[in-house]
Amino acid sequence: MGIDIPIDDYDYSLPDEKIAKFPLSQRDKSKLLIWENGRISENIFQNLGEYIPENALLVFNNTRVIQARMIFQKPSGATIEIFCLEPDTPSDYAGAFAQTQSCVWRCLIGNAKRWKGEKLGKKVSGTWCTVEKMESQGETHRVCFEWNNPDLTFADILETCGELPIPPYLNRKTEESDKETYQTIYSKIKGSVAAPTAGLHFTETVFQSLKKKNVDSEELTLHVGAGTFKPVKSETLAEHVMHTEYFSVKKTTIEQLINKNGKVIAVGTTSVRSLESLYCIGEILAKNPDVNPEELSVSQWQAYSEDSGRLPVDGALRNILNYLDRKKSDHLTAHTQILIAPGYDFKIVNGIITNFHQPKSTLLLLISAFVKGKWLDIYDYALTHDFRFLSYGDSSLLQITKT
Numbered sequence: 001m002g003i004d005i006p007i008d009d010y011d012y013s014l015p016d017e018k019i020a021k022f023p024l025s026q027r028d029k030s031k032l033l034i035w036e037n038g039r040i041s042e043n044i045f046q047n048l049g050e051y052i053p054e055n056a057l058l059v060f061n062n063t064r065v066i067q068a069r070m071i072f073q074k075p076s077g078a079t080i081e082i083f084c085l086e087p088d089t090p091s092d093y094a095g096a097f098a099q100t101q102s103c104v105w106r107c108l109i110g111n112a113k114r115w116k117g118e119k120l121g122k123k124v125s126g127t128w129c130t131v132e133k134m135e136s137q138g139e140t141h142r143v144c145f146e147w148n149n150p151d152l153t154f155a156d157i158l159e160t161c162g163e164l165p166i167p168p169y170l171n172r173k174t175e176e177s178d179k180e181t182y183q184t185i186y187s188k189i190k191g192s193v194a195a196p197t198a199g200l201h202f203t204e205t206v207f208q209s210l211k212k213k214n215v216d217s218e219e220l221t222l223h224v225g226a227g228t229f230k231p232v233k234s235e236t237l238a239e240h241v242m243h244t245e246y247f248s249v250k251k252t253t254i255e256q257l258i259n260k261n262g263k264v265i266a267v268g269t270t271s272v273r274s275l276e277s278l279y280c281i282g283e284i285l286a287k288n289p290d291v292n293p294e295e296l297s298v299s300q301w302q303a304y305s306e307d308s309g310r311l312p313v314d315g316a317l318r319n320i321l322n323y324l325d326r327k328k329s330d331h332l333t334a335h336t337q338i339l340i341a342p343g344y345d346f347k348i349v350n351g352i353i354t355n356f357h358q359p360k361s362t363l364l365l366l367i368s369a370f371v372k373g374k375w376l377d378i379y380d381y382a383l384t385h386d387f388r389f390l391s392y393g394d395s396s397l398l399q400i401t402k403t
Helices: 045-050 093-098 154-161 197-201 204-211 251-259 269-287 313-327 362-370 375-384
Strands: 031-036 039-044 057-061 063-065 069-073 079-089 102-110 120-124 127-137 140-147 189-192 216-222 245-250 264-267 331-336 351-355 395-399
Touching: 031 045, 031 375, 039 045, 039 375, 045 204, 057 251, 057 269, 069 120, 079 093, 079 140, 093 154, 093 189, 102 127, 120 154, 127 154, 140 154, 197 351, 216 251, 216 269, 245 251, 245 269, 251 269, 251 313, 251 331, 264 269, 269 313, 269 331, 269 351, 269 362, 313 331, 351 362, 362 375, 375 395
Parallel strands: 031 395, 057 216, 057 264, 063 189, 264 351
Antiparallel strands: 031 039, 069 079, 079 102, 102 140, 120 127, 127 140, 216 245, 245 331, 351 395
């Protein structure tokens, strides 16, 4: 199954000069486009609070970008680039980062044809670190990391030896300043290889203005994978394979979602995908209340099946609460491959704060789904009013309000 949408319908001309290569010196001085029920206006991000409804709930992704890119050299001088995507052994992020002396990650490898699998090594702060390529799975490879200092965790190895992976479309090398500017000020949980960039605009000043309007906030964690930069290369969406990402949501956040029904604003597309995936998880639990935790996974097309969407939102979320009560757990962890595209019926999210995305990307399809196909009006306005695009660019607030 799949949605037969021509991807060329989601193309637009993005001149290189419109792509922000660096952020502004003050995060909240970026421009803000406001789209509400088809009306477009603009301001600066510092004044976001003027447009957020009283008593709304903002949901943030608190993931933190890791220094996931590591460079090794073969004796011949050939450079091998290893890009850590997600932990394999152990498979949980916390366990992988805490590992000492060895661990296995699923990675992308640059110049992979030149690396036949022999061990490569380098010194990391006086510690000898080696990498060995194991079996391949599609475009990714399992890579074993080993180091001879038991006092260092893998988090330490990445921090010392790794490089922050800024987006490839910036066409520049990572600079020291990126270590701060490519993280949200509320980032906590290590695991992403790309920042949830809508959150880069938030400052303490903005948070204080939101508090004055009794706007509540909650955090979830979705570790952003390299697939977020992957353009749709197939002619139609039905042929595209969406990437899978890990996410975690606290029980108290789900309770807040029930309380704030109709006033939930997601900060970033990663938060959107996590929140909408909760409804799908609730559907899975309606059919099988005692499903094993490892089977809590949202497939790419689940939300488009004929029997999806019949369950009330409140009921889906309460299914999750009941499940967590039975498991005596205070948070839900799952994987999602959800693909949100035109024709999707949003269940939980009523507003989105997001940057301006690449042509022919799944992120642009998500935006089009939310604004009922009016994405080109928004992007034409941004292109003709000096908005800056992509990760370090400006942002938008998209809201559908009842009149």
